[in-house]
Amino acid sequence: VVSSTTIVALYAASGQLEAAKLVFDTMAQRNIVSCNTMVAAYAAGGHVSDAERIFHTVMPLHDSVSWTAMLTAHTEAGQLEEAKNLFDAMPAPRCVQAWNAMITAFVDNMELSSCQFLFDAMPARDLVSWNAMLAGYARSGRLGSAKRVFARMLERDTVSWNTVIAAFADSGHGQDAMLMFLRMLVDGLVPNQITYTSVLAACCSWDESRSHFSSMVGDHGVGAVRAHYSCVIGVLASTGELGKAWELIEFMPFVPD
RNA sequence: AUUUUCGGA
16 A cells, blocks of 8 residues: 555656546555655646545545645645634634744735634745745735845745745846845755746846856756746846847757747 | 745746
8 A cells, every 4th residue: 555655646746647647546455654645646737626536435434644645635736724623623723833834825816814724724834935925925925024024034944945035036126136045045045946037036247146056956956947037038138138048048958948 | 754934936
């Protein structure tokens, strides 16, 4: 059961929902973990009714992972009301992950006041709760509130930093994004592919882009993806260096998008 | 072995 479940999870993680389903359907036995894995797989693919079928008719018992996975299925499908109902129907005590999933459901629907209410009401908050709240304010463009949340965080990880850096970069505050990036490095956090998507977009010259690009690959071992090239091309376009931009498009090891 | 937070799809 364990090895089959692992295979289901691996297929799901690589987006091969059909293969995951095939393995799950042909398993000799299933337990709560394998069912949870399949519910999560359907959730990620936006297949709510299939997730519900497993949740309601295949599984005899539910644990907190089952409930949280099902809640996420509704969120992914844009069903906020159903997500709320499921959250209310969950047996207490609800795990922190369920609270976090519910906060995310409100974030996806831009209901920031409900997010804040849940965040304040939950019995205990972890780093993910803080990051979810931060992402809510960042995504809705409420930079002031985002900064306030960030400042109040006692612990920050790469996700937290990525969220604020992206918030600044996306709102045209490139300088602030770069400053936050430097603070991130000073704090000893490890930048990843997502960090650099914002950092490269926040650059304002070819020299700056080039220096961050080589530091990305050389110092931090982050592989360049097409999005990184797109950011640099965007910088070149914004500075009017169209010749260089075209040259980079031809030079980059990706099909242009 | 499974669920919650950041970019992209």
